[in-house]
Amino acid sequence: MTLAHTFKTALRGLRVNKSRSALTVLGIVIGITSIIVVMALGAGAQDLILGQVQGLGSNTIVVIPGREPKGPSDAPQVFSDSLKERDLEALKRKSNVPALSEIMPIVFGGDTGAYGSETYRLTIFGASDLIAKIFDISLSEGAFFTEDDVKGRADVVVIGSKVKDQLFGSSNALGQKIKIKNRSLRVIGILAKKGQVSFFNFDEAALIPYSTAQQYVFGIKYFHRFIVEAKSTAEIPQTVRDIQATLREAHHIDNPSKDDFFVETQADLAKRLGSITDNLTLFLASVAAISLVVGGIGIMNIMLVSVTERTREIGLRKALGATENDVLSQFLLESIILTGIGGVIGISFGAGLSFAVSFILSRVLAVGWAFSFPVSAALLGLGVSAAVGLVFGLYPARQAARKDPIEALRYE
Amino acid sequence: MEGVDTVALDDLSLHIEKGEFLAIMGPSGSGKSTLLHMLGFLDVPTAGEYRFEGKKIAEYSKEEIAHLRNKKAGFVFQAFNLLPRTSVFENVKLPLLYSDVKESLWDKFAREAVESVGLAHRMFHEPSQLSGGEKQRVAIARALVNKPEVIFADEPTGNLDSKSGQLVMEIIQRLNEERGHTVILVTHETYTAELARRIVRMRDGKVESDTAVNHRREAKDHFKK
Structure with a gap:
């Protein structure tokens, strides 16, 4: 079966259970939204901090007394x-x-x-x-x-x-x-x-x-x-x-x-501060990613229910000449479409929410905070949601593909 | 029961010619459905050999067997097995999705198949809006849309009243006579079996008798325009 038809078939399968599909998607929406918000705010914070650093010219070198800090927690010895x-x-x-x-x-x-x-x-x-x-x-x-x-x-x-x-x-x-x-x-x-x-x-x-x-x-x-x-x-x-x-x-x-001193260029400083915000963003994004795993398990659960419910349909399709791959891709695509839709909604929610937060920070709190929506975060969000669909859809789809046509047709 | 092997078919030898109309009869548990499933590539024998068009089925890969089902076989089930909330037209088109028929021909083939079972006026109805007899005729249209060599019908009239059943059998008979489809039919009704040219009676997985039908009956032709 061609991909276009597998896609249509998968879409039809989802449309039959609209509200169930929508609720399943919600888990992914929340996960992707939080990742996008964290990443957008992280990028905004980084811009803010780097903007501060660039307040000094790019040819500026700072000589600081004391030993060079070895890590983010190792504060420079100001009192040296x-x-x-x-x-x-x-x-x-x-x-x-x-x-x-x-x-x-x-x-x-x-x-x-x-x-x-x-x-x-x-x-x-x-x-x-x-x-x-x-x-x-x-x-x-x-x-x-x-x-x-x-x-x-x-x-x-x-x-x-x-x-x-x-x-x-x-x-x-x-x-x-x-x-x-x-x-x-x-x-x-x-x-x-x-x-x-x-x-x-x-x-x-x-x-x-x-x-x-x-x-x-x-x-x-x-x-x-x-x-x-x-x-x-x-x-x-x-x-x-x-x-x-x-x-x-x-x-x-x-x-x-x-x-007993160290020399820091603006580039060094930018890199050091950048790595701090990067790490912080990464940490928060990983926390948000946990919700994606939960959403993914939701997808897997619903797909398993769906595969069981549609046992006869699977048996019929196999009797009519569907190969294991046809059935596998149909169900895999269903879960990828679910998570993909969740991803797209999550990205737009995330963009909206981070814009709102940026607006509040810059206007209400008067911080020089610019709205920054990283395209990389959007692409990552889409990639991650599709990957969640693939990973958590694979097991149910294999279950579907391996069904014996005769037993499946007899299923009540 | 698990761990206990049941022999469904035993010491069975059968040769079916292209263009035949064969009815398999027997009490439940006689192995007639298992035989039909094997002939229709849905099941594989644990021992013994099945050759289709001269080639051993055991030598085909899973993919090739799926392809065989699609290209060479058309199934009509007792329980119709139509996709719910899907139009007659789309149901009939389903086997084409898995075929190598050009997509530009799909609609034409599906329409012709629906018309040939006399359901042109039901083309875009959903199964829930059809009577049992109409559902089975949709299933027949689906079975023949890929122009298969063999049509396998498993108790096609089992869920139908006699009038609908007769209409369904007329169509099946006509597919054999006018279009030359080989038809293999499983039934426990002598009346239905006698519409075939050859009857194989089974008991306990063995062929009990294999006879040609001498006084073959025509399903009354309600259906001719």
Whole structure:
């Protein structure tokens, strides 16, 4: 029998028991829907996170103190004090890292800022005058601090838009002094609204020269990060090697496994974060897949009932010349059509549901969440549902195909 | 019963010529249905040999046997065995689905077969809307749609009143006489058996007698236009 006719025959078989077919399909619909939702939201989360990472330019290299984390659970040692002023000087030397175009040390932490009786919990960010360029941030009023401010440990601060609103309300902030750790800092600039960049919300930040931050706010003599810009993307690998060599020499390290720092490029970071969301998505999708197995067992159950009910039909078809393969493909196709329909419905439900969730996340919760519907998830969903039909339909279909025509015809 | 072998057919030798009209008679349990099933490729002998058109059936593969059933045999069952919720036309077309007849000819063949049993006006009715006699005539149309060599009829009138039964037998007789189909009929009614040209009587799996019908009766021709 041709495939087209097997298909028609299978479809007719399903139409006879419409409501039963529909209920059986439901199990697959739920399974596929949940997989699609998990995958779409996973992809959305990944886009969001990678978007954050790309807030820093693609030529950016970050030098982090402490040992490199070996796995997702191995957090970097933020409090390691291995990056010092002399490391900064060494890295700045052209002979050490020729492809380095910019380097900016940063220190950061949280503390309370006060203006008069108003207080606000700030993210304090000590950086150099390169901060505007490296993080691509701009001011709505005033100016950034200069190289001289950094050198002279000037008591100046550039505040985020939210900080300004919280501490000053609608009154003028420029030239006013806010108190952080009992040090009065003069407001010289206010940032334009920016939102989250690289997991850092500049709207809630106070930017001060790193020298000022080290000396007066945090009381430390080391840095939390070096942000390095390479001259070009092509020179990133060489720059990474140069930075490593320079720092190892400065720290007297012979064995790279004893490094007390590590270097991360934006690509590394994207890969690391990507693998975290990938694993999370995979885990959630596998949980959702369990419901597919349950749905598949439902299919198998109904197909077995159907094969028993239609024993005489099977006997008749065999008597009229149907081969075992004809009968096998008829019943196999019935279950694949069932799960295929379930798959298509599940994919559309999943797409609709993940769109709704994306909409809620982006509008109601104001997260920069874009609806992302991975075509790969749709194809996977369709493939998986067909595979479920094949796997769970095979046993009932074989039962049908192997029936003896005479016994089947006598079945009451 | 499991573990107990029942011998359905024993020491049986039969030769059937092309174009014959053979009736197999015998009490229930005599093995007449088993014999019919074997002749119709639905069952295979555990011992002994069945040759069809000179070739041993044991040498055919499962696929080839399915093909034989489709191409060489047409079955008419006592219980009609029509597909429910499926039109007469579609029921008759069913064997063509498994055949190597070109698809463009299917509708024509099916229509001709339905017309030849006088049910053109019932073409798109479903079995539930038909009388017993009409159902059996649909089954006959289905049996002959593939133009088989042999038509196997297992108690075709068993579930019918005598008038419908007569009509069914007329059609079967005509298929043998006018179209040259070999007909093998299982029945326990002498009246029906006497419509054949040869009667094989069975008892306990053995052939009791094998006689030609001398005074062959014609099923009264209600059916001629």
